[in-house]
Amino acid sequence: MAEKLTIATTSLAGCFGCHMSFLDIDERILALAEVARFDRSPLTDIKHCRDRVDLGLVEGGVCNAENVHTLREFRRHCRILVAVGACAINGGLPTLRNPIALEECLQEAYRDGIGVENPQIPDDVELPLLLDKVHPIHEVVRVDYSLPGCPPSADVIWAFLSDLAAGGEPSLPRELIHYD
């Protein structure tokens, strides 16, 4: 039997909607399990890639120092890296804070905003430092493919994985390209 395709996934500044959409491939996951094996992923609860993997799927943009660290480590382990969903591709909704200074955002959220109790800006050493802007992942690492959508539908993810598992060059038919 041929070597199984190894797949890793991770979520940065995202909402896990893309991972949920991945699971929406439903029973097709059985066919996928025939040809692929999962490494690091929130789905397996493996925290770090054990080895080099063939395919890495990234959900979410880059909003803090931990995201940068995770993404760079992830890229090093993946032969092919895929930006999955709007946030990985263009930063998504978290970028609504980008035109506003970070200090202003924190003050509004934790000090001056309506209904804030015990106002204080979180500064625990355990918390990853926020970047001044939210970035799409291609501004931090090299990206091989992008699957647009919020989230990309299960059919988009399936079409991509099928192409790749069949050894072909993945390409999305026009009717599967959606940004919403």
Next chain:
Amino acid sequence: MTRPTFQIDGKPVTFTEGQTIMEAATAAGVYIPHLCHNPEFEPHGSCKLCTVKVNGRNCSACTFPAADGQEVLNDTAELNELRRTITQMLFVEGNHLCPSCEKSGNCQLQAAAYFLGMTDAHFPFFYPRRELDASHPDILLDRDRCIFCALCVRASRDVDGKNVFAIGGRGIDSRLIVNSPSGRLADTPIAATDKATRVCPVGAILIKRHGFEVPIGERVYDRHTIAEESLEREEPIVEARHG
């Protein structure tokens, strides 16, 4: 007498004297991607999405006059790649967040990007700070999404006769400005029935309280490509203009 003819991608297209390449192509059922062009208005020639090769040179199809014997290349890998790059630049220059935009599915920028097979924006994003104007009771002006096609400028000036909009500034500092002492839309004579509120190809000018009458997934470009929709909408307009 035979009508003058030119070729688009090797296919003969007859035209009426005075027509642009875009008009002749539309009348012949050939789609040339475009955003700032709308056959109801004088061409603007600014978005460059309609770039075609005319006898070997890049020209804007919306402004370039058709001429007998011209050889025009339109649907080629090279030109579509160029158009996709232009579209990517439009995306990074503004704040185009499709999932939270009520124009999504009816947006021509998004539909052009779909048509051109754009799956990412390639370039680093600018994330410019642009002012929102929600002052008018019926019309929302969201400058984040403006692509400076100037269709609202042309519609307000040439059809509504109100001169409400203009493009101010230069280059990356360009912005859509409003012609009133306060700079606010509420202090202009614009009305929700004006042509200027109906021509925005993106979600920059929206009529309030109608955003989600048609659900996402059932909108114009969820059902049709921009090529199909654009030819169907624009062909009768061109025919009416030139007969």
